[in-house]
Amino acid sequence: MGGMLVDVVKQSVLLSVPDSDLRESVAVRLTAAGYQVTPVATGADAMVELRARHYDLIVVDVEIPDIYDLARQRPVLADRPPVICMTTCEALDTLVPELGHDVEDYVTKPCRIPELLARVRVQLRQPVLEYRDLTLDEVVFQAWRGERQLDVTPAEYRMLRHLLVNAGRVLSKEQLSRSVWGESRGDNAIERLMSRLRQKVDAAGPALIHTKRGFGYHLG
Numbered sequence: 404m405g406g407m408l409v410d411v412v413k414q415s416v417l418l419s420v421p422d423s424d425l426r427e428s429v430a431v432r433l434t435a436a437g438y439q440v441t442p443v444a445t446g447a448d449a450m451v452e453l454r455a456r457h458y459d460l461i462v463v464d465v466e467i468p469d470i471y472d473l474a475r476q477r478p479v480l481a482d483r484p485p486v487i488c489m490t491t492c493e494a495l496d497t498l499v500p501e502l503g504h505d506v507e508d509y510v511t512k513p514c515r516i517p518e519l520l521a522r523v524r525v526q527l528r529q530p531v532l533e534y535r536d537l538t539l540d541e542v543v544f545q546a547w548r549g550e551r552q553l554d555v556t557p558a559e560y561r562m563l564r565h566l567l568v569n570a571g572r573v574l575s576k577e578q579l580s581r582s583v584w585g586e587s588r589g590d591n592a593i594e595r596l597m598s599r600l601r602q603k604v605d606a607a608g609p610a611l612i613h614t615k616r617g618f619g620y621h622l623g
Contacts, residue, residue, distance in 0.1 A: 414459040414527050415439045419449040420489065421467045429462070432516050433523070435552065437543040446473035457484075460526055462519070464489040464512075485526045489514055517550060534570050534622060537604070537611060539563065548604055558583050559600045566612065566622040575619040 420426035446469040488509040530541040565582035
């Protein structure tokens with residue numbers, strides 16, 4: 404499975420953002436999410452990269468220098484990846500003069516990086532599960548609570564996923580045990596695992612995991 408994951412995860416993103424701090428923070432998060440990221444600061448640099456190699460997605464800040472050069476030259480590329488714009492505009496129509504009619508999506512600034520990541524996954528057709536501010540990435544098997552990445556073990560991930568896809572339903576310890584290990588391992592094993600998971604998920608926000616005494620646990 405490890406080799407197959409590498410093939411799926413390493414999709415390439417060209418990140419064109421003039422602000423160095425924003426460029427670095429977005430690049431770090433995209434890299435952590437499993438993408439191969441090339442950060443550049445100008446439209447001219449973006450065009451150099453686009454001519455040199457294939458990219459699966461472009462994320463571009465409309466405030467980059469020479470964005471009009473990028474807008475004019477992008478249509479002549481044989482392989483045109485989808486574009487997500489970062490902008491202070493609140494309507495996609497205002498972007499048309501800058502990048503033509505091929506803008507697939509946009510986020511307004513100051514943008515929340517989890518929102519940007521979600522839009523990246525949509526454009527790259529990657530599966531993601533969400534409940535409120537809890538996000539599970541089914542490709543790289545990572546979990547997020549808002550902006551905070553959760554350092555979960557494989558067993559904790561499987562338990563959290565089962566809770567998420569059954570959000571609102573009370574799940575018994577037996578059901579959770581079989582979803583995690585494929586067999587019943589007893590109440591104590593589930594209680595220990597649940598305790599560790601709660602410390603990570605609910606450490607810095609309103610509790611999402613709840614106990615219904617005598618019945619089990621639910622996400623809500």
